[in-house]
Amino acid sequence: MATAQQTHQHDATAWRRSSFSNGDGGNCLEVADGWPGVLPVRDSKDPNGPVLRFGHAEWAVFVAQIRAGRL
Template sequence: MTHDSRAVPSAAAWRRSSYSNTQGGDCVEVADGFPGVLPVRDSKRPHGSALVFGAPAWSAFVNEVKADRSA
């Protein structure tokens, strides 16, 4: 994982989590189209840095969140 937003082009197409609220609260955005990695940022800070996760690490995180929701 890296905290370097320069690794994510400014023209990246960001999408907001479907679980984010519509009032501008705690929102996570991800950018697709980067082989092997997934950039993640806080939607309230679009010009701030992004975290870049390896695809396996991000998949493991999402699976754990889904498992916790169903428990």
């Protein structure tokens, strides 16, 4: 299950945006690497907002569901 955390716990994190992002401020997520056992995710339009932390297996299922058109 994803949990929300305030960004201050991830301030030093290097965030990366999807390669599908067109850079015009659209609906994009940013993810951060280097957190053992979790994948922090945030809204690129609200970098000071909440951060969702997914387990790697949960994230893989989430992405698979999106690719399959189920979400």
